[in-house]
Amino acid sequence: MSMLSYIRFQPWHEAAADDGVAWERDANHPDIDRLPQIFWRSREGWAEANYWALTKVSDDGVDLETVKSLMKHLHAYSEFLEDSKLDWRHFPIRMEDRVLVRFRGHLIKQIESGSLKSSTASARIRAVIQFYKHANDQNFITPEYPMWRDKTVVIPFFDVTGFRRTLARASTSLAIANRTRLGTKLEDGLQPLSEQHMSELLGFTLHEASEELHLLLTTGFFVGARLETITTIRIENLEAALPDPFIKGFHQLNAGPGTGIQTKFDVQGQLLLPDFLLAELLRYAYSTPRLKREARAAPRDRSLIFLTSRGSRYSSNSVSRLMTELRRDASRAGLKFMSRFKFHETRATYGTWLMKIMLGITSVPTAIEFVKNAMFHKHESTTFGYVKFIESSQGKQQAAAAFSEAFSGLTTRNWDDFHA
Structure with a gap:
């Protein structure tokens, strides 16, 4: 590339x-x-x-x-x-x-x-x-046909005296509107899935999608990492993960500068990786289908957990195409909530339920600090958005059993039961 x-x-x-x-x-x-x-x-x-x-x-x-x-x-x-x-x-x-x-x-x-x-x-x-x-x-390009159509956008506004004015702004036919979603939003304007919808989605991808996409989504839901972080995890990272000394059923996965795992703003820390997911990722890493992909990969990419069928690392473009197909197939299968689902919403789902659990067992400042570290937020204000979201959402007192079991460390989820 x-x-x-x-x-x-x-x-x-x-x-x-x-x-x-x-x-x-x-x-x-x-x-x-x-x-x-x-x-x-x-x-x-x-x-x-x-x-x-x-x-x-x-x-x-x-x-x-x-x-x-x-x-x-x-x-x-x-x-x-x-x-x-x-x-x-x-x-x-x-x-x-x-x-x-x-x-x-x-x-x-x-x-x-x-x-x-x-x-x-x-x-x-x-x-x-x-x-x-x-x-x-500079005459570097002399296209025979127009590259775009110029247009003028008229923006109405009121001046300091209360009179209505208009402002003309030059634009093009290629412009993309910066639209924001209505309602309470989390980081990047995301909305979380309910526990039921998350379970329905993973049940669908388990049987109807590729194993790679299923594991990508599962990692997003249970680790809360961004796509660029998940797609840069390597076998050596998983093998170097250490048991969390304070939370039963979890391993710590170092990420950020010096680890090979990319994070936004180069924030450094430890991802909380449930034991059942670590075992499943390691099983997949040494499976025959993935080893075939590894054989086609460039030397520098061979240890990446997730590789395309051509042996390339997953890019945002390739995942975007997979998600487009998934939304279409899942919507046809009756999962109506999938019509606008985005991969990044796995992160919002993780953060919301993790914050609910932490608020139920500790103080707000401690909960914010824990979730901030778990989600690699650069600023505490981003994490606090999850507190405000929960406070303004219905059902804020209800914790999802699946997430409670995974994140509290009191029990260890059985992967076979999850697949059942």
Whole structure:
């Protein structure tokens, strides 16, 4: 896949020399440390995008952190291009075949699957459009057909004197609205599943979905980790897990920088892994189906627990496709709650029930600290959102038996019973 790297850029310029032209350091322009640059799978640089990053910093005076953010969005776009085998200059006569239209559809699918927030998707398409405007101005691209349609959005508002005014804002046909969901929300606007719906879903995936998707969802529900964390767990991580000294029936799984397991904001800590799930993941890790996938994998990916049928690591795109199929199949089977289910809601479900249990056995500050560590929250305010959600939800006094057994450590769930 494509790669986003950071380099130290040293400006040089031409200078006259006795034997012609020589190059020397440009003393009038400082070095740029950690300038973001994108490289394709072939390790060839994306020259047009990399030049854009340089001009944003050196010519336009844009803050380097802002440029890093823009290039992260463009890097996600480059991954889409390589996965879809598309050229970034592909603008045929059919509107739906044009590369930016297809990318917009890809982002919307990610929003629907829960793998991407609408705010991120909105910022991503804006960053990509900004790059294309630059590329067009520099004549790096001269499409025969329009890349998008420009439009004006009129926003009404009231001024300080109470008079109604309007504000005109330029937009494009590719823009993605940053829509938020109504009602009480948790981190990233998530909603948890009830215990009944969670059990129905896992019962369905056990028999009707792939073993990999079933285990991905089970890990999400019983560990509460983000998808990027789950898909980077390796066999050596599981084998290095140690029994929790304070909670019976659990192991601690180190995650974060230095472990190979990715976490948001590089937060470091220990995932709480129920013993029954640890045993099941290790069983799957050495099963024949997974070993066949491992044989097809690149050396650096072979120890990952979750690999696709081609031996690749799971990306947000591949999980998004699996979730789209799951929603369709589960809805047809009568699981109506699945019509809008997103993978990330496994995390909301875990956090909600864990907080309910902790509030039932300890003080609010202690419960918040415990859940904050278990869910790798960077800020305590994020964890406190679960307290407010429970307080405003019906049935807040009822703890789910399945989660109580798993999280309290008083009993150990039998995996065979769970599958029954």
